[in-house]
Amino acid sequence: MSITIDLPKEGFVESVAYWMLDRLQNRKNIKEGDVLYKANVSFALSFMDGDLxxxxxxxxxxxGLRVIxxxxxQGIAYTNMLTKDVLTxxxxxxxxxxxxxxxxxxAGLNHECNRAFQDQDIFDPLITEGPGFERGEKICSSISDEVRCIDKRVTSIREAFYGEGYEQTLYLSSAGFYGWQRETVARCDVTLIMSDDNKVEIGGFGEERRYANxxxxxxxxxxxxxxxGLTLGGNPLKSGRYIVVLDSVAAASIVSLLEDSLLADSVHKGKSWLAGKMGHQVVSCNVNLVDDxxxxxxxxxxxxxxEGVPAQKTVLLESGVLTNFLYNLEHARMDxxxxxxxxxxxxxxLPEVGASNLFITPGTRNLRSLLSGISFGIYVVDxxxxxxxxxxxxxxxxxxKGACIRKGMIEEPVSGMTIAGNIYDILSRVVEVGSDLKFYGSVGSPSLVIEDVASAGN
Structure with a gap:
């Protein structure tokens, strides 16, 4: 069984959108408007302990229709029924x-409509043609078998998940913009329980990609x-200040915390710790942050x-200096x-501001090389x-949660510790950035080496 796509034809959707914008011309005081259409199809399945x-x-x-x-x-209204009566x-x-x-x-539309858009290669035709549930079941079954074979300490596979989705978007405005976007996504996750000598740990891992393959x-x-397994049976170290190495997953979670502070609407609402710091050194000179x-x-x-503005790359932190915020049209006009x-x-x-692919750019040394220079510290994976x-x-x-680093080697598991303070202070202590940039969803980071981090434990 594959994904069943039974969406309205694109030509019909376009005619509906043009008809709605045309009707606005007879409205007193309405200056302009736009139509946003979204349709999606998805499927997902999960196994527990090898069974569907x-x-x-x-x-x-x-x-949705927005009028200005x-x-x-601004006024907005939307529907999931495309009949003439409802659209009226x-x-x-x-x-x-x-x-x-x-x-x-x-408030207002984009009047610099550019139809020469780059193809970001975000559409996998295989997802719209299948493979659907049959392939998903094979993947989840294979994952379950693989997990069991790797480590006998796994006592339960709480979930082996696989899902795919397809979305199409039309944006049409009275300012002359017209464009379709088609995108796909495939996701796989594993959650498991591992035990050894009465010690129990729950953990997992997952990724998503535009192309299923x-x-x-x-x-x-x-x-x-x-x-x-790395964190199974972990104990806290003594409270103190440590060199901390965040693996790419943990580092990406730190990057995700930065997003709201970098949005222009957050700055204008007084909800960003970066407000008033444009052009200032806010984190370590080793940190370069990009939205692309x-x-x-x-x-x-x-x-x-x-709003029909072409995708672009924006450098937000350059050598630790705040160089930009992220903008939509409204907040760009404000500033x-x-x-x-x-x-x-x-x-x-209504239009808001959000990040696209937000990530710290990579350095030149791999994780093994970064660890080799650390005599004692904490390797953090969660x-x-x-x-x-x-x-x-x-x-x-x-x-x-992670493990102790001794003479460049990852050794006994560590958990039950906390790091506290200010994200500005922590990121100001980044002394090295790894070469292992990885994305988890739309957020990415390489490994980070952070010195002198206050950590509470025993």
């Missing part, structure tokens, strides 16, 4: 919502077992954003700068409590 546990398949269609009046008031009501609702909103002199699911299984929607096959890549092409929106929401991070102040307190 759940199958899911679904699809959705949604179309001469004073910048959507126009009425959007107009009504517009009349009841506050003026915004910075780019997922090495047996490698994912091996990583899940290796990472869980043009990464080939990137999970966060696109041809154009939610008198160009949009960075980072508008995100749903069919029922950070706990990320949800407690305060993007307004930068303060954090995170649990640590």
């Amino acid at each position: 546990d759940e199958k899911l398949e679904g699809q959705s269609v949604s179309l 009046d001469a004073e910048g008031r 009501q959507v126009i009425e609702w959007a107009t009504y919502n517009c009349q009841n909103n506050d003026p915004n002199p910075f 780019d997922l090495d699911y047996l490698s994912i299984a091996r990583h899940a077992v290796q990472r869980t 929607a043009t990464v080939k096959r990137g999970i966060g890549s696109y041809a154009f954003d939610g 008198g700068v160009p949009s960075t092409g980072n508008c995100v929106r749903g069919t029922g929401s 950070l706990l409590g990320l949800h407690t991070f305060d993007s307004t102040t930068g303060d954090l307190s995170l649990g640590v």
